[in-house]
Amino acid sequence: MPRQRKTTRPSQRELPFSELKGEIPDAGFDEGFSLLYSEINNFIKNGIGKKAVSTRKSLWTKRHSKEFLSFAGMVARPGADGGWEKLLRSRPYRCALLSGVVMKVLDKHVFSDLLFGAGPEHAEVLRIEDSSMVNVEGMSARWCCLMSFIDRLTNDFTGFKRTDLRAKTNRVYLEATGGIPPLFWKRVDKITAQIVAMLLPLYSAIGEEAPSQSSYQALHNIVALAGWLNVAIRLSPKITVFEWVQPGEAYQFSFLCIGEEKKMASDGHSEAPNDQTRKRTRVMISAVPKITRYAHGSNGFSAGTETYDVMQPHVVTYRGIYADWEDNRVVPLQSHARNGFVVFLGRIMSLLMSVMRLAMVLFVAGIFGLMVFGAWISITGGNGDGSSLPWIVQMVLWPIQLTFQSLMLSVRMVLRSSHVRTDYSLATTNSWLLNR
Structure with missing residues (x-):
């Protein structure tokens, strides 16, 4: 096992927990997630994505963890040429791919928590409370199955009641803990170390044993900011939804393209004059999910739902085949890595x-x-x-x-x-x- 550099314990980032006593506006979440993605992008570009690969061996066949291969397969796929190797050898593709992997890790292991850093007792209370409210939603759906629009409104209403109850429970809990979940920084330390362990094979590929002290501190700050955003979300009665664009999906104009393939026809596909195969712009790397906040209407039960788009999905695209079934003929990452x-x-x-x-x-x-x-x-x-x-x-x-x-x-x-x-x-x- 490679020797890791001796590093001092990372310092704890200053986070505005005092602002969570009130309701964070939607624009505040917009700024928070924009800052989070910017810091993730800088962490990758200034670290593991800065240098060229120093080995001719396949980077996918290194001893990657199952988590890394799973997350990479969720956020990326090769272009029409089916070449997985370029996604890690090309620095722009590598930066986008690893940004998506880090964001996926935060989505699964930070934003999915009912309260990031909560103690085991409170976490169990939230789990039981959430499960019981889900059962109530199921009963509401069965009672209202005769009228689809009433079914939708009732489910929305019950979902908002669930998030509102969770927010009140978390506020009472944080009042007793000084406004910060007791295991917050312990969880930040653990997830930071696990992300670094997941990326170690790629650090070896660029000729480094481990990230530098400044790079480790930057990653620690990223996880801490994500944890703070989770606490802010769980203290709000609004519903926050993360929707990932699937690799290979046809490009839509609501996506934010961060790659080089930005030129396309107005309908998202084109036909080359000397090529009989119709082409379509498709997603190769999904770096950031679509993040949307939903609020219950303020004029009563039938007021509907108000939405606020916190962040557009960030993608890298490629020119693929028009037919979905034909374009999907790609070697899966797990098979390629083996x-x-x-x-x-x-x-x-x-x-x-x-x-x-x-x-x-x-x-x-x-x-x-x-x-x-x-x-x-x-x-x-x-x-x-x-x-x-x-x-x-x-x-x-x-x-x-x-x-x-x-x-x-x-x-x-x-x-x-x-x-x-x-x-x-x-x-x-x-x-x-x-x-x-």
């Missing part, structure tokens, strides 16, 4: 087969040599002068020597071409879902 092991295993099997074939040749040559030597002994009656014995022995042993030399040469060539990765080993971390 190809390195499959190739190595194939080389080992090829080596074993070569050894077996050469062993058989050696055996046959030995038997033939013994037969010739026995025939010579029977012809001479064992009474020869012995002058020709060394020459006869050399002739008998010559096929065996040639076979053995060919065997050693084949072994050296196979071992030379086999890329056995022994430069480092990364300790496997436990699943985050089990450690939460």
Whole structure:
């Protein structure tokens, strides 16, 4: 395992917890998430995305954790050429991909919490409370199944009641804890360390053992800001929804394109004059989800729902095939990442087969040599002068020597071409879902 640089404990970011005593406006969430994405982007660009890759080996076949491969497969897919390698070797693609991975980690392990940093007792109270309100929603849906529009309004109303009850419960809890969840900074430290462990194979690819002290502090600040935004969300009666654009999905003008493929026809697709295949602009990397806040209407039960778009989805696009079923023919990331092991295993099997074939040749040559030597002994009656014995022995042993030399040469060539990765080993971390 590579030695990590000795770093001091990161300092705790100053966060405006006192402002959470009141209601944060929607524009405040807009500014908060914009700042979060900007800091994530700078963390990647100034660190792991700054240098070119220092190895010719596939970056996907390094010892990545299952979490990393899972998140990367959720936010990215190669273009029409099906090349996964460029997504990590190209620095612009690498920055967008890793920004999406970090944002996905925060979505799954920070923003999904009912209150980030809450103690186990309060977390259990929130879980039970949330489950009971979900059951109420299910009952409301069954009672109102005869009229679809009333069903929608009732579900919306019950959903807002659930978030309102959660917000009141969390406010009472935070009043007893001084306004900060008791395990807030412990969770920030843990998630920061887990993200770094997830990115270590890529740091090795650019010639570094671990992120610098300033880079680690920047990531710690990012996780802390995400945790503060989670607390702000969970203290609000409004509903905040994260919607990720799926890789391969057709581009829409509501997406914010951050890549080079920004030119397209007005309908999102075009047909090249010398190409009979219709093309469509599609999503290659989903770096940021669409974030929307929903509020219940202020004029009563039938007032409907008010929406506020906090952030547009940020995507990198490519020129894909018009038909969805034809464009989706891409090797899955998990299969691509396993190809390195499959190739190595194939080389080992090829080596074993070569050894077996050469062993058989050696055996046959030995038997033939013994037969010739026995025939010579029977012809001479064992009474020869012995002058020709060394020459006869050399002739008998010559096929065996040639076979053995060919065997050693084949072994050296196979071992030379086999890329056995022994430069480092990364300790496997436990699943985050089990450690939460």
